Amino acid sequence: MPSEMISEIVSRVLILAQWATLIYFLTINSFYVLMLAAARWELWKHNSQAQQSSMLRLLGSKVAPSISVLAPAFNEAATITDSVKGLLALYYPNLEIIVINDGSSDATLEILIQEFDLEPIENVYQRRQDALQTKAVVGRYRSRNHPNFVVVDKVNGGKADALNAGLNQASGQLVCAVDADTLIEPDAMQRMVRPFLARDDVLAVGGTIRVANGCTVRGGRVVATPVPHHFLAGFQVLEYLRAFLFGRLGWNRLGGNLVISGAFGLFRSEAVVDIGGYAHDAIGEDMELIMRLRTRSYERKVCHRVEFIPDPMAWTQVPESLRALGGQRDRWHRGLAEVLWRYRRALLNPRYGALGMVVFPYFLFVELLAPAVEALGLLVIIAGFALGIVNLPFASLFLLVAYGYGLILTASTLVMEEVNYHRHDGFKDRLLLVT
Amino acid sequence: VLASAVFVIFTHAFWLRARDKQVRPQLAWGRQTLAGGLVDLTLPEEDRQGLRRLPIPVQVQLFTDVLYSLGGAQRTWLLELAKENGLLAWAEARSGSCLSWRRLQGLRLLAALGSGNIDVLSLLANPRTEFQSQGAELAVDHPTPGVIDALLAMASGASSVARFAAQDSLLRMGNVVVEPLATYLSTHSGAEAVGALEVAVGLADPQFLAASLRLSQDGSPRVRAVTAALLGPLGGREAVEELRRLLNDAVPDVRSAAASAMGRLNHWPAAPAVAKLMVDTDWTVRKQAVLALDALGAPGKVFLRRSLSGGSALPVTASRHELDHPRAVEAVGGGE
Numbered sequence: 001m002p003s004e005m006i007s008e009i010v011s012r013v014l015i016l017a018q019w020a021t022l023i024y025f026l027t028i029n030s031f032y033v034l035m036l037a038a039a040r041w042e043l044w045k046h047n048s049q050a051q052q053s054s055m056l057r058l059l060g061s062k063v064a065p066s067i068s069v070l071a072p073a074f075n076e077a078a079t080i081t082d083s084v085k086g087l088l089a090l091y092y093p094n095l096e097i098i099v100i101n102d103g104s105s106d107a108t109l110e111i112l113i114q115e116f117d118l119e120p121i122e123n124v125y126q127r128r129q130d131a132l133q134t135k136a137v138v139g140r141y142r143s144r145n146h147p148n149f150v151v152v153d154k155v156n157g158g159k160a161d162a163l164n165a166g167l168n169q170a171s172g173q174l175v176c177a178v179d180a181d182t183l184i185e186p187d188a189m190q191r192m193v194r195p196f197l198a199r200d201d202v203l204a205v206g207g208t209i210r211v212a213n214g215c216t217v218r219g220g221r222v223v224a225t226p227v228p229h230h231f232l233a234g235f236q237v238l239e240y241l242r243a244f245l246f247g248r249l250g251w252n253r254l255g256g257n258l259v260i261s262g263a264f265g266l267f268r269s270e271a272v273v274d275i276g277g278y279a280h281d282a283i284g285e286d287m288e289l290i291m292r293l294r295t296r297s298y299e300r301k302v303c304h305r306v307e308f309i310p311d312p313m314a315w316t317q318v319p320e321s322l323r324a325l326g327g328q329r330d331r332w333h334r335g336l337a338e339v340l341w342r343y344r345r346a347l348l349n350p351r352y353g354a355l356g357m358v359v360f361p362y363f364l365f366v367e368l369l370a371p372a373v374e375a376l377g378l379l380v381i382i383a384g385f386a387l388g389i390v391n392l393p394f395a396s397l398f399l400l401v402a403y404g405y406g407l408i409l410t411a412s413t414l415v416m417e418e419v420n421y422h423r424h425d426g427f428k429d430r431l432l433l434v435t
Numbered sequence: 436v437l438a439s440a441v442f443v444i445f446t447h448a449f450w451l452r453a454r455d456k457q458v459r460p461q462l463a464w465g466r467q468t469l470a471g472g473l474v475d476l477t478l479p480e481e482d483r484q485g486l487r488r489l490p491i492p493v494q495v496q497l498f499t500d501v502l503y504s505l506g507g508a509q510r511t512w513l514l515e516l517a518k519e520n521g522l523l524a525w526a527e528a529r530s531g532s533c534l535s536w537r538r539l540q541g542l543r544l545l546a547a548l549g550s551g552n553i554d555v556l557s558l559l560a561n562p563r564t565e566f567q568s569q570g571a572e573l574a575v576d577h578p579t580p581g582v583i584d585a586l587l588a589m590a591s592g593a594s595s596v597a598r599f600a601a602q603d604s605l606l607r608m609g610n611v612v613v614e615p616l617a618t619y620l621s622t623h624s625g626a627e628a629v630g631a632l633e634v635a636v637g638l639a640d641p642q643f644l645a646a647s648l649r650l651s652q653d654g655s656p657r658v659r660a661v662t663a664a665l666l667g668p669l670g671g672r673e674a675v676e677e678l679r680r681l682l683n684d685a686v687p688d689v690r691s692a693a694a695s696a697m698g699r700l701n702h703w704p705a706a707p708a709v710a711k712l713m714v715d716t717d718w719t720v721r722k723q724a725v726l727a728l729d730a731l732g733a734p735g736k737v738f739l740r741r742s743l744s745g746g747s748a749l750p751v752t753a754s755r756h757e758l759d760h761p762r763a764v765e766a767v768g769g770g771e
Contacts, residue, residue: 048536049565057503057572062637063602197599198564404437411440418444422451430448434441 011389017380022398024373028366029405035250036412042249043416046309050194058190058197059093065196066094067189068172068269072162073099073180077106081115083180086220088146092189097149099180100166103135103156112151116143121150132164132277140169159262160278160285167277172269177286179263181317183212183222188312192266201303203293204267206260207312208244210423211237215315222315227429232325234432236318237424238410246413248308255354256294257306258363262286264314267293282342284335291343298352313423333368340364461489465497469513473505476512487520494522499547517548527551539565546572553577559585564597571600578611587619591630598630605634613640620646625655632661639668651677656686663689667696675702682708687717694720698727703734710738 058064069087073080080099087097101109112118118141135157143149154165163177174196178184188207195202214228228234251257260267262285272278275292282288290306297304319325340347340363347364349356384390414433417423424433465486472478478486486494498517505513517523522544529541530553542558545551546569555577558570571589574582589601605612612634619631620643628650635643643665651662663681666674678700681693694712697705709731712724728735 048539057603061599061603062606063599063633065599198568198597200598408436408440411437415440415443418447422448427445427448430444434444 007387010383011387014380014384014387014389017376018384021373021377021380024365025402028370031362031366032405032409035254036246036409038253039246039250040416042252043245043310043420046311047420050191050311058193059091061093064093065174065193066096066172067092067174067176067193067266068096068098068166068170069176069178070163070166070170071097071099071178071180071182072102072159072166073104073108074102074156074159074162075104075106075108076180077104077108077111079181080108080111082217082220083183084112084116084149084220086183087178088149089186089220090184090189091186092193094172095148095189096170096172097146098166098169099149099151100162101151101153102158102162103154109151109153113141116149117145118143118151132168132273134161134165134168137165158280160280160282163285164277164280167269167273170269174266175269175272176264176266177262178314179316182209182263183217183220183315184264185313185315186221188264188314189266191309191312195305195307195309196266196268199305202268202305202307203271203297204260204265204290204306206248206257206265206306206308207314208310209240209261209263210313210315211240211318212315213317213320225315225423226426227424227432229432230320232322233318233320236325238414238433240318241417242410242413244308245310245416246409249310251359252308255358257308258290258294258355258359259287260290260306260308263316264312282335283331283338287335287339288342291339291346294355295343295346295352298346298355310420333371336363336368340368458490458493461493462497465489465493466500469497469501472516473501473509473513476508478516483516483519486516491522491525494520495544498522499544502547502549514548514550518550523548523551527553535563535566539569542566542569542573546576549576555579555582556585559589567597568600571597571604574604575607578608580615583608583612583615584619587616587631587634590634591619591623591627602630602634606637609638610640613638613642617642617646620650624650624653625658628653628658629655629661632658632665636661636665636668639665641669641671644669644671644674648673648677651681656684656689659684659686660688660692663692663696666693667699670700670702675700675705678702679705679708682712687715687720690715691717691719691723694723694727698723698730698735701731703731706731706734706738709735710742713738713742 069090071083071087073083076083084097084099099112101112121140121142135155137152137154139153141151141153143151150169152165152169154162157165167175174193176189176192192205192207195205210225211228211233212222213230213233214226215222216224227237248257248259265286267289271293272289275289275296278285279288279292294304294306319328340360343360346352346356347360352360381390381395384395411434418430424430468478468482468486472482486497489497494517498513502510502513502517526541526544526548529537530545530551532538532541542553545553553573555570555574558566558573559582561567561570567589571586574586583605586601586605590598590605605616616631616635616638617640620628620635623631632647632650635647647662647665647669650658651666653659653662659681663678666678666681678693678696681689682697682705684690684693690712694709697709706728709724709727712720713728715721715724725739728739
């Protein structure tokens with residue numbers, strides 16, 4: 001009977017799909033276990049190295065590398081004063097702050113001029129032959145009160161374009177890319193620079209980003225850090241902890257990081273300018289930059305490192321509406337897909353070392369395809385129910401294992417956070433995180 | 436597993452709170468006591484005993500918080516007190532531990548105390564970066580010829596590890612480094628000399644002159660550029676002649692460093708040569724030339740003003756910037 005045959009074929013396909021899902025699930029979760037172990041090891045190693053090391057030595061050093069902080073701002077009138085005050089209050093001896101006003105239509109520039117007593121400076125300093133191409137710069141300003149604070153005013157061209165305009169202006173040996181609404185902890189720069197001091201082959205370093213929603217901010221500094229009561233923001237506190245303390249820390253040991261967040265990352269200036277700065281046409285310009293830095297280094301057979309260190313911290317506002325969150329995640333996912341497509345030559349290519357053999361496949365099969373696989377799994381289950389071929393006890397158990405396993409990973413990350421940083425310090429906050 | 440995680444989180448939270456309750460008053464009392472003692476460098480016996488009774492980690496925090504920002508008699512007094520309390524012995528014991536994190540902890544305290552019996556050379560030879568860096572930090576208080584040579588090798592060697600720590604320590608050692616550094620510079624060239632040259636720029640002793648004159652003709656542009664930066668603070672007829680030559684170097688970085696050095700040297704007769712670089716093809720060179728002319732005083736300002744009526748837009752804007760700068764306006768008695 002043809003209908004029986006069709007039913008038989010569909011059943012077989014579904015069973016095969018179930019097996020594929022199961023194998024995918026086991027592979028991913030085995031890798032997660034490996035990553036968790038790597039993250040624990042890295043955290044222990046980092047703490048033992050950083051414990052009691054003097055940062056004052058760096059403050060008084062004649063050879064401390066200079067850092068230019070690049071903060072692109074687009075319509076940030078509400079937060080820009082606090083952000084700049086926070087940046088100016090960073091404890092670092094050789095620091096230049098560059099805010100790039102990316103064609104804001106609100107009063108961002110006027111507020112900066114007024115608050116920080118800015119005066120126009122001539123364009124001559126930016127006409128470098130190797131300048132990165134950007135949209136027209138219409139003015140440059142320097143603060144009379146803070147000579148290390150410069151504002152570049154330019155025609156709107158997007159974040160990558162603004163960062164490139166900042167790179168053209170930057171005079172530091174290292175450049176730190178931050179979002180204008182990111183609040184950086186005062187000693188973060190001293191901590192972040194450590195890998196660059198220890199080794200010459202470090203190209204980029206990322207720090208931890210935490211959720212600022214609900215925090216008390218005074219003079220550009222986060223002074224109280226309760227867990228936000230808003231469900232979506234609270235959920236993202238856990239998500240960020242997992243992403244940074246578990247994911248990125250684990251990658252340090254498993255093949256190096258592919259993402260240094262655009263909201264808080266420190267780069268060797270020469271290396272970034274050498275590869276042409278940020279790509280204007282990339283959706284995820286931060287990830288694209290790291291991918292380009294790493295692939296070029298492999299192609300030139302140059303030793304390089306892209307590291308994540310957990311103790312420099314920055315705080316950022318996360319979306320509190322589903323619409324905004326969806327838009328952000330959609331952008332991140334499209335950015336990931338685009339970067340993976342652009343650098344597909346690295347996939348499983350031994351020429352690119354751990355990047356090609358471990359990191360790239362993970363980001364492709366896990367980070368990019370996981371939503372598709374999950375959706376497929378749900379469809380298969382629905383179809384399985386319709387055909388009556390689902391083993392209900394097994395399916396329920398599988399669901400419990402999958403979600404239970406996720407909970408265990410989250411709980412392990414919370415333990416790491418509690419034992420090492422405990423930034424959400426109240427009992428109520430802990431309870432909120434656990435529940 | 437979940438239950439254990441929750442248990443760990445809350446037990447840790449309770450422990451933290453209890454510890455905080457205990458340690459906070461101890462630290463506050465300790466800080467107050469030390470601050471009082473530092474005024475006249477004496478401490479009543481009961482306070483000394485009180486400090487001794489504090490848990491070692493609290494004492495470590497107390498002393499290290501203060502030691503880094505003190506010098507002279509106050510530092511010596513505080514160090515004696517730390518030794519009396521057994522911190523030095525504790526740090527030495529820790530630095531001999533077979534656990535690397537304990538060793539590092541001990542070594543860091545020794546570095547803060549600035550003393551202790553420690554084999555710095557073996558630390559510098561340790562394959563692990565963190566021990567090399569810590570060794571370099573400790574080396575400041577053990578400036579033996581062997582240690583200085585090892586630091587020079589680290590600062591300039593092929594290894595990319597702990598270069599900052601080595602350079603920083605050499606600079607902090609000061610005059611004791613000058614002679615070995617001059618010898619090193621006279622026998623090394625190319626990439627091996629760069630790190631040492633950077634230290635020499637910070638120390639700027641006339642003993643480096645002979646080596647810098649040789650290295651200013653090195654094949655590596657980086658070496659020539661750092662040498663130009665060194666020649667600036669050294670000064671003298673030979674240095675100026677060499678800098679004049681470097682102003683015409685083929686590599687922009689070298690020309691830029693030479694212009695900057697001329698400005699730093701305040702050698703006003705070089706103003707015409709520096710002014711020629713205002714129309715250089717390289718941005719960095721033009722910028723340094725303008726800044727150098729500004730630094731040269733009145734003769735430099737003359738060239739900056741002349742360029743305002745010149746045909747090239749670039750020197751015009753550059754000059755205007757420098758002349759409009761509040762500092763420059765003050766120096767020449769008003770802008771145009």
